Amino acid sequence: MIVWIIAIITAILLVFVIWRKASKSFRERCEEPKFLFLQNLGIQPPQDQSSTQTTLPQEDNHDPDLP
Amino acid sequence: MSTGDGTLLSAQKLIRAHTYTSFAGLLLSATFGLLVSIKFHVPTFLDGHGWDTWGRLRYDHTQGILYAWLGNAFIAFLYYAVPVLTRRSFTSVRLGWLLFWIWNAVAVLGGWSLVLAGSSQPLEWAEFPLGIAAVIEVALLLLVVQFALPFWKCGASELYVAGWYLLGGITFTALAYPVGNLVPNLLPGAMGAAFSGLWIHDAVGIFITPFATAIAYFVIPAVTKKPIFSHFYSMIGFWLLFLVYPLNGLHHYIYSSLPMTAQHASEVASIYQGIDVIIVVTNLLLSVAIASDGSVVRDIPLRFIWTSVVIYLVVSVEGSIQAIMSFNRFIHFTDWVIGHSHLAMIGFASFAAMGALAHIWQRLPNVRSSRRLLAWSYWLLTIGLAGMVLDLTGAGLVQASLWQQHLPWIDSVRASRPYWIVRTLDGCLLLTGFLTFGASFFVGKRHNAVEAAATSRGSSTHAPHNPRTDHWIATAYTATFGAGLLFFVVSFAALGVLPAYELHKSIVRTTPKGLRLALTPEEKRGQQIYARNGCAYCHTQQVRFTPADEWRFGPPTQAWETQDEFPQMWGTRRIGPDLAHESSKRTRDWQLVHLYNPRFTVPDSMMPGYRWLFDGSPDQPTQDARDLVAYLNTLGRAALQTSAGPPQEPAQIDMHNEMWASAGTSNIYSGKAVYLANCSGCHGADGRGHTPGGRALRPVAFDLADFRLPPERVWRALANGVPGTSMPAWNRLPQSQFRAVANYVLSLPQTPPLQPADQWAPEQTLLLAGKRVFDTHCTRCHGDTGAGDGPQASLFRRPPANFHQVEVSFQGTTYVMQHGVPGSGMPAWPLLTPPEIQAVTVYMRSMYQRPALPNAIQEAPSAHRTEDAK
Numbered sequence: 001m002i003v004w005i006i007a008i009i010t011a012i013l014l015v016f017v018i019w020r021k022a023s024k025s026f027r028e029r030c031e032e033p034k035f036l037f038l039q040n041l042g043i044q045p046p047q048d049q050s051s052t053q054t055t056l057p058q059e060d061n062h063d064p065d066l067p
Numbered sequence: 068m069s070t071g072d073g074t075l076l077s078a079q080k081l082i083r084a085h086t087y088t089s090f091a092g093l094l095l096s097a098t099f100g101l102l103v104s105i106k107f108h109v110p111t112f113l114d115g116h117g118w119d120t121w122g123r124l125r126y127d128h129t130q131g132i133l134y135a136w137l138g139n140a141f142i143a144f145l146y147y148a149v150p151v152l153t154r155r156s157f158t159s160v161r162l163g164w165l166l167f168w169i170w171n172a173v174a175v176l177g178g179w180s181l182v183l184a185g186s187s188q189p190l191e192w193a194e195f196p197l198g199i200a201a202v203i204e205v206a207l208l209l210l211v212v213q214f215a216l217p218f219w220k221c222g223a224s225e226l227y228v229a230g231w232y233l234l235g236g237i238t239f240t241a242l243a244y245p246v247g248n249l250v251p252n253l254l255p256g257a258m259g260a261a262f263s264g265l266w267i268h269d270a271v272g273i274f275i276t277p278f279a280t281a282i283a284y285f286v287i288p289a290v291t292k293k294p295i296f297s298h299f300y301s302m303i304g305f306w307l308l309f310l311v312y313p314l315n316g317l318h319h320y321i322y323s324s325l326p327m328t329a330q331h332a333s334e335v336a337s338i339y340q341g342i343d344v345i346i347v348v349t350n351l352l353l354s355v356a357i358a359s360d361g362s363v364v365r366d367i368p369l370r371f372i373w374t375s376v377v378i379y380l381v382v383s384v385e386g387s388i389q390a391i392m393s394f395n396r397f398i399h400f401t402d403w404v405i406g407h408s409h410l411a412m413i414g415f416a417s418f419a420a421m422g423a424l425a426h427i428w429q430r431l432p433n434v435r436s437s438r439r440l441l442a443w444s445y446w447l448l449t450i451g452l453a454g455m456v457l458d459l460t461g462a463g464l465v466q467a468s469l470w471q472q473h474l475p476w477i478d479s480v481r482a483s484r485p486y487w488i489v490r491t492l493d494g495c496l497l498l499t500g501f502l503t504f505g506a507s508f509f510v511g512k513r514h515n516a517v518e519a520a521a522t523s524r525g526s527s528t529h530a531p532h533n534p535r536t537d538h539w540i541a542t543a544y545t546a547t548f549g550a551g552l553l554f555f556v557v558s559f560a561a562l563g564v565l566p567a568y569e570l571h572k573s574i575v576r577t578t579p580k581g582l583r584l585a586l587t588p589e590e591k592r593g594q595q596i597y598a599r600n601g602c603a604y605c606h607t608q609q610v611r612f613t614p615a616d617e618w619r620f621g622p623p624t625q626a627w628e629t630q631d632e633f634p635q636m637w638g639t640r641r642i643g644p645d646l647a648h649e650s651s652k653r654t655r656d657w658q659l660v661h662l663y664n665p666r667f668t669v670p671d672s673m674m675p676g677y678r679w680l681f682d683g684s685p686d687q688p689t690q691d692a693r694d695l696v697a698y699l700n701t702l703g704r705a706a707l708q709t710s711a712g713p714p715q716e717p718a719q720i721d722m723h724n725e726m727w728a729s730a731g732t733s734n735i736y737s738g739k740a741v742y743l744a745n746c747s748g749c750h751g752a753d754g755r756g757h758t759p760g761g762r763a764l765r766p767v768a769f770d771l772a773d774f775r776l777p778p779e780r781v782w783r784a785l786a787n788g789v790p791g792t793s794m795p796a797w798n799r800l801p802q803s804q805f806r807a808v809a810n811y812v813l814s815l816p817q818t819p820p821l822q823p824a825d826q827w828a829p830e831q832t833l834l835l836a837g838k839r840v841f842d843t844h845c846t847r848c849h850g851d852t853g854a855g856d857g858p859q860a861s862l863f864r865r866p867p868a869n870f871h872q873v874e875v876s877f878q879g880t881t882y883v884m885q886h887g888v889p890g891s892g893m894p895a896w897p898l899l900t901p902p903e904i905q906a907v908t909v910y911m912r913s914m915y916q917r918p919a920l921p922n923a924i925q926e927a928p929s930a931h932r933t934e935d936a937k
Contacts, residue, residue: 002314002332002561005554006339009310012547013303019543020299029224029540030302034294037227040151043292 077160078146079431081167085143086424088171090505092135093417095179097501099128101494107487107642110665110673118183121675122601126182126194132412133192133270134203135175140420141278142170145214145233147427148285152230155217166209174203189598189636190263191319192270193248200248207241223548224540228301229284231544235309235551236277242555243269243313246563256629257324257574258567260637264325264333265316265563267639271411272312272340276379279419280308283351283376286426290369291358296350302544304347309551311340313558317566318390319639321399322611324626329566334390341387348380367441368429371422374449378414382407396613397471400641402486403463406456413452413497421448421504428508437511444504451496458493462486471615475799476644477745481671570626578627582705585631586698593698596680596691598636605674606646607638608702619799620645621703628706643674648703656890657793658696660685660763667760668793670748685763738811741804745797746812754815764793765890766865773879775816775915777872778809785809791864818876821909825877827902830909837910840903848892853914863892870914880908 020027038044105112106121113119146163150156157163178195181187186196193200218226218234226234247266251259288295295301314336317329355363355373363369385407388394398404421444428436462483469479578584586594597603608629610620617623624647629635653661657668663685665672680692688696743752749761754771761768769792776784785805788796797805826833841853848867850856855869884904887895899907 002328002335005314005557005561006311006335009307009554012310012550013306016299016303016306016543026540027299029537030299031294031297033225033227034288034298036225037152037229038288038292038294040154041289043289 074156074160077163078150078157081160081163082143082146082427082431083434084167085139085146086428086508088167088175089136089139089143089420089424090508092131092139092175093501094498094505096128096131096136097494097498099124099131101491101498103128104487104491104494106675107673108484108491110675114676115678117185117600117679120600120677120679122604123183123185123187123599125601125604126187127179129192130178130182130194131175132417133274134170134178134195137275137278137412137416137420138170138175140424141236142166142210143427144278144282144285144420144423145210145237147430148229148233148281149214149217152227152233152285153217153221155220158213158216162209162213166206166213169202169206169209174199174206177202185599187599187601188248188252188634189601189603190247190251190634191267191639193251193263193266197248197252200244204241204244204248207237207244210237211241222537222541223544224537226544227284228295228298228305229281231302231305231548232277232281232284235305235548236274236281238552239269239277239309239313239555240274242552243273246559250563251634253633254567256632256635256637257626258570259633259635260320260323261317261325261329261566261570262563263635263637264319265313265559267319268316269313271416272308272315275412275416276308276312279375279379279416280304280347282419282423283372286369286372286422287351287354289426290362290366291355291360292362293354293357296353296357300346300350304343304350306547306551307340307343307346310554311336311343313555314562315340315390317562318395320609320637321390321392321395322613322616323609323637324570324612324624326566326569329562330392332562334392337390338387341384344380344383348376348383351376367438367445368422368426370445371418371425374445375415375418375422378410378418382411382415385410396611396615397467398463399611400607400639401463401466401470402459402483403467404640406459406463409452409459410456413448414456418448425504425507429514433513435509435511435513437507440503440507440510444500444507447496447500447503451493451500454496455490455493458486458489462490470619473618473799474801475745475797476619477669477671480642480673481744484673487673574627574630577625578630579705579709582708584705586701589694590698590701592691593694593696594632594636596695597698598634600677603636603638604640605638605642606644607641608645608647609637610645610647616645621648622706625706628703643672646699646702648706650700650702650704651707653699653795654764654793655696655700656763656765657795658699659688659692660760660793662692662695663688663763664760666748667758667763668748669745671744685759686765737804738807738809738814741800741808742811745800746808749793754812762889766792767889769794770879770882771812771815772817773876773882774868775818775874778813780872781812782809785812816874816876818874818879818912820912821877821905827905833906833909834913836903837906837908837913840899840907841910844896844899845907853911859892865891867892870911871916874915874917875908875911877905877908880904880911 020030102113102119103121103125106114106124117123146157174195178199181196181199182194187194188196188200195203214237215234218230221230243266246262247269250262253259254262284295284301315333317325317333318337321330321334323330352373355369355376363373389398389404389407425436425441428434465482465486466479469482609624610616610622612623628647629637659681661668661672661674662677663681664676664678665674666676667685677692677695680695681688742750742754747758749758749764749768750756750771751758751761751768755773756762756768756770758768784794785797785808787798788794797808800808821830828836841849842851845853846857847859848855848857848863849870850860850867853870855867857867860867881901881904883893884896884899887893
């Protein structure tokens with residue numbers, strides 16, 4: 001039974017991971033709460049400081065010309 | 068829902084109130100812990116009353132840390148964080164104050180007082196009595212009302228991960244709390260233990276961890292002013308935590324009689340949990356690493372937080388390893404686990420809570436704070452914690468190693484003493500750190516700047532949302548949270564209900580017929596006394612299915628054996644030996660003397676005395692002491708009834724071969740060391756048995772110095788104990804020590820002949836007079852020839868002395884004539900005059916037939932005397 005429970009848990013989370021990989025919209029949207037949080041604290045989010053930045057997570061927010 | 072500046076002011080008052088009470092709770096709880104620690108190496112410290120006994124202080128220590136310190140600190144954090152996270156206020160200020168007073172005045176103060184007064188539960192992390200547990204459950208539900216509503220009104224797709232953790236923490240704790248506090252009172256023994264195991268872990272995993280992790284996710288971006296590394300992976304960590312953590316609980320009862328499938332399940336889930344923590348901590352540390360403005364070094368609250376995050380990783384990986392069965396077999400029940408729990412509760416949870424309080428305090432108006440004192444507290448606590456954890460980890464390894472070896476239990480207690488002293492020193496450092504931390508909130512510069520974040524209502528300036536994506540994310544997150552609730556119920560079923568059901572079937576199937584399992588009213592009262600004084604926190608009542616346990620304690624504990632125990636007292640730590648088979652091991656007298664003052668029977672014991680259960684001396688027990696001993700004598704009674712006799716003692720010694728083979732090789736001086744460490748409690752350092760413990764036993768401890776026994780009897784007594792007396796078997800001593808102490812005991816008797824100057828009359832006259840005295844007073848029991856076979860000899864449980872085998876000294880006979888041998892058939896003969904005593908002694912000595920002894924033993928007394936003369 002426990003194997004099934006852990007397998008289901010893993011499957012649910014894998015669905016999220018695959019969905020994130022497949023959808024740019026999801027990728028951006030699921031990172032947005034962290035920027036909202038900074039706003040709530042009265043801190044300017046990075047994308048407001050520079051219009052070139054996006055709401056992508058840091059791991060995606062790198063210069064494409066760099067390795 | 069309250070809004071506006073009035074609510075903000077009230078929130079600040081509530082934050083201050085909970086912060087102040089959390090300080091008080093922290094200092095008192097840490098003081099309880101320090102007192103408990105001191106009692107380990109000074110067991111007579113504060114041992115005169117029930118309220119200050121070790122077990123009750125230990126209960127208040129852990130419950131105080133959980134509710135008085137961390138509970139208040141987390142609630143203070145909730146009042147600060149929830150409005151920021153949801154842009155909504157909490158439900159009600161009035162409810163806030165009601166919650167404050169319920170939490171502190173009723174739950175914490177009430178719980179502490181009742182525990183000290185002797186009303187408690189012997190359940191790990193659930194020690195407050197049931198009435199207080201009900202109050203705490205009400206308070207947890209009020210927490211849900213106070214803080215969950217703003218979260219529900221906030222869109223799921225917009226909720227920051229710290230909010231998810233807080234929402235999960237308050238919801239799941241309210242659900243999990245009754246599992247460990249109420250259910251074990253409804254289900255006995257093994258079945259109740261399954262549920263206790265769930266709560267032991269849920270208290271940390273469902274209550275402590277979500278709040279501490281939420282604090283990290285809140286404070287790190289607030290200080291670095293940069294978003295966390297990945298919100299998506301922080302959510303993955305969140306879901307894993309709540310889906311997997313409830314499955315861990317049974318790893319506290321590995322190798323027990325719980326169903327093996329459930330044990331394996333908890334092992335697998337624990338390893339999986341370690342993977343989750345690696346994801347969470349990586350994300351948090353990468354978020355810290357983003358900061359490039361020096362805030363990580365400069366900001367002391369953040370320093371507390373990232374230290375907490377690092378320790379979270381260490382303690383979680385350590386926990387996963389501990390759950391692996393092969394490692395658990397070695398390390399379970401040792402101080403290693405205590406080091407692990409201190410690392411979790413101080414290094415992870417308390418550091419996070421302190422970071423949060425300091426962070427909030429710096430943003431409150433009109434308060435003082437001292438950065439210097441805060442920095443000092445950080446270093447004091449870090450050094451103290453590192454010292455304590457390293458020390459306890461080392462102690463655990465030593466204990467585990469000694470428990471695997473065929474050595475007496477007390478050896479592990481002796482070996483632990485230096486570690487326990489160091490632990491106390493570390494505890495002093497920690498208490499100083501806590502005091503410094505509290506002081507940092509009352510001194511230093513007063514600041515007036517109000518952190519505006521709590522009231523920020525700024526609207527999002529992000530790119531326009533895709534409503535379809537928002538909808539799906541909100542639906543998925545809400546569904547997963549619902550799945551979390553469902554998985555919690557499933558875990559409750561998989562690791563609690565199902566094992567309990569299987570155990571019930573197994574108990575019905577395996578319980579032998581015709582056994583006496585139910586306790587008498589006296590035994591039940593004894594069980595309650597055992598429970599409320601925390602005995603289960605040092606003595607387990609479960610022999611595990613491991614070779615080391617079976618060798619030391621006998622057959623493993625079967626589920627049916629504890630089917631009448633409400634609540635279960637399996638225990639999770641062994642400082643003293645397991646008591647599952649205690650009924651077959653000790654006499655009632657020994658138990659009473661040991662209870663009065665453990666050092667009276669076990670010289671190196673660190674167990675606290677329970678003098679307050681006696682009327683001034685060990686032979687005057689109160690009804691409570693008698694009931695407690697009556698309960699101890701029920702432990703393993705049913706199992707004993709199923710076998711022909713007591714559990715087979717291991718390591719039986721081939722007496723004849725060993726005795727003669729080793730007589731010439733053992734060291735009489737090392738024998739004295741073994742004797743003083745193990746035997747002097749009852750028999751006294753001089754062997755005469757005139758100690759308080761020895762004289763309180765029935766029969767009193769044997770006088771080894773004035774009565775010479777045949778070597779074979781000495782060896783047999785050491786190897787097998789002496790039935791009908793409190794003399795236990797010592798066959799678990801290493802053979803070298805066994806031989807040494809046996810030869811030392813054989814060297815003790817000093818029965819020199821009478822010097823002519825001391826004689827009342829010529830020897831022949833004394834002999835004739837002695838025979839007349841003996842024939843008049845002694846032959847009914849000792850027989851005409853002094854062989855201990857008189858007509859009334861059979862009336863006694865222990866046969867009268869056989870003077871052909873026992874050589875008596877003049878000093879010893881005089882003492883016995885004056886005092887008798889309490890607990891045997893030998894009365895005092897106060898009317899005998901000194902010349903009559905001398906005469907009968909001469910006569911009895913004339914009967915003695917000295918056995919042929921090896922040279923080494925014959926020479927031993929002189930060696931002994933030479934040493935004493937020095």
